[in-house]
Amino acid sequence: MQLVVLGLNHRSAAVEVRERFSFEKNEVSAALNRLYEYDKISECVILSTCNRTEIYAVLEEVESPKPYMLQLLKDLKHADMIDESAFFFYEDRDCIEHLFRVSASLDSLVLGEGQILSQLKGAYITAYSSGFTGTVFNILFQRAIGVGKKVRTNTGIANTPVSVSYTAVNLAEDSLDKPLADATVLILGAGTMSELTATHLQAKGVKTIFVSNRTFTKAETLAKKFNGRAIKLDCFVEQAVDADILITSTGAPHYIINEKEARRIAELRHGRPIVMIDIAVPRDIDPRVADIDGIYLFNIDALESVVEENKQQREDEAKRAEPIIHEAIEELLDKLSYLSVRPMMALLADKADRIRRRELHRALAKLPHISDKERRIMDSMSRMIVRKMLREPMIHFNEIAGTEEEGVYWDLFKDMFSLEKEG
Template identity: 65%
Template sequence: MQLVVLGLNHRSAPVDVREKFSFSKEALDHAMDHIYAHEEVEECVLLSTCNRTELYVVLNDMENVKEYMIRLLLHLKGKETVDVDEKWFFLHEGKACISHLFRVASSLDSLVLGEGQILSQLKMAYISSYSKGLTASVFNIIFQKAIAVGKRVRTMTGIANTPVSVSYTAVNLAEDSLDIPMNEAKVLILGAGQMSELTARHLQAKGVKSMFVSNRTFKTAEELATQFNGKAVAFDHFVGEAKTADIIITSTGASHYVIEREEAEEIMDGRGGKPIVMIDIAVPRDINPDVTEIPGVYLFNIDALESVVEANKHQREEEARKAEPIIEEALGEIEEKLQYLSVRPIMVLLSEKAEAIRKREVHRAMAKLPDATDRERKIISNMSRMLVRKLLRDPMIHFGEIAGKEEERDYWKLFQDMFALEVEDDTL
């Protein structure tokens, strides 16, 4: 048995390569249906996200594993005739494969350290394979343990407690600066690009219901506003709308200041002394830093945001170090379980044969003791059960100790001959 993972991620391959090997949900389901045709594969889980594609496999012992795994992945992707560079792919076997899986589940291998999506993505990949009958004793143990490890790392460390994206940090700073709940706040977003969309998603997740979007191209503003049940505002009129906003977030991509001191003063004149939070996540900046001289204006620009992000990254790295002992402990536990798996079939056969003999002999004994009470029968049955258990205990412990070692096959033959066990040929 060989435990293997072949994959490519943000470290091993550029984005244009990763895109070629990513699977949509429909494509992944279709690909997994093709696994059954590969007799060398005993168990399989395929994980595909925006930053990684990883194929986890339990293989029958074979040579040239990496070459085979690449061909297998190409087949599943329908790209058998495509030339590939082996350097794009990483391969881990045995304990290194399990360690990698645990680190993936714990988000220690993610582009954004501590991000929360990967654990649920891994869980869904496992469930998909399990539902198709593509996992058995090995992967059921390993993947369930990986999911438990991922949850424990998030619970026992602060790896996910601090924001490490500019857009998310901007929303957190806005929330911290307000004296009202986010679900009561009115937000005006200037700009309708990708950064604005990400920010809008974080705002919605925080409970913001009143969202306005303004952009030089009004149609683009309408499209973004529609996604979040917001309202589009003509760019020429955003100052008027800003007078009733609690938060302004800008990311326009303009080459000059969109909000000068004059606009900020006009906004504040219409607010009756009520403060406003301005967050400028644009490069170059959208808001003239001089607006901070106006009473009631609280401005956070990209420098302030990036310094918070950098500090949070360092904090997550510190928390990630706390995850290492959790992973090491789990690796030790899983190794013990997997080591026992290889000898479990013959132990089960021996136990079943011993139990059959015990029941037969107890039945014969009871036939000769027709006057035995229920209590006496129970005592005899329990005694026979304990005798069998104690007689088998030492041989089984010793057999378990040599599991995975060179002499394991010799012990299989010894047990088979000594106890006259009927073992299928492909088990040896």
């Protein structure tokens, strides 16, 4: 048994290369179904996200596993050529460690991000549903998911925001004298940063969002996404009078809010505070606005300094994750070493079942219109055939277990069925 992973990520390959080898959700299922053509692959999981594509596999005695996996990916993606330098390849313990680091988000572009764990679960479930995980990967991936959860629970790796938009929302929440969910938010600008900020605000429970932009149709489009309301740019001052939070990201070459307009807003609010967050470059709000009573102003420099501080905190927390990962690796290796010395008939039963599943999927692929009931009947029939074929050999091997003949039968069955005898 060879445990391997071939992949590329944000560190090893440029985005245009990653795009060529990424798999959409429906492509993953199609690729797994094609793997029944490859007799050397007994288990497989394909993980594909915006920043990585990784193929994990249990191989059966492949002489050159890396070229084999490269050719496999080339076949699955119909690629004429592959630049090997864009890919990493790990075997056995290194493969396990890499998977655990991925699940713990230590290998992510944003250290500590939580999306990778759900993506890993999805990849495992897809492979499991396709019949392409067995004893080894069921243990390995369930343990990897457990490691990811443990790292997030036992460390603070995910406790601090490390994006400007999310940090802006957190600062706004900390500065308010009311729950964020009850706040009224006015967003000036309808670009990517504004959309990200609105996404974080809605995730925090904000229900009332107004959007203003020089191009009104863009304001309408963004507002619609968040059940908000678009207002014309020349009316934003009046709307700011009723807002609790004002966020700007327009990309304008000049100040959208100068000192005079800010004082007018403050006067009309009659002492009610407002949080202004300027995430634009160049800045949208005159920095002198920070001196006006009742206005709490945060600009991009303040936000980025918080982001850098939080990144350092996450890196410190990541160090606390290392012992968790290494302990889990040792526990898993003990488990796998136990599996490698299972009784010979268990090895034979596993191999027979892999062949059964492979041939069953090949047959079902040629019968796309049969019912679920008919599929279950075929699955049950194939299981019974394997069970009855192995019944007599199992009984006989149990009879000679512990006798002098046992070693002879080990060698005989190993040669007859190409089983690996270990221990």
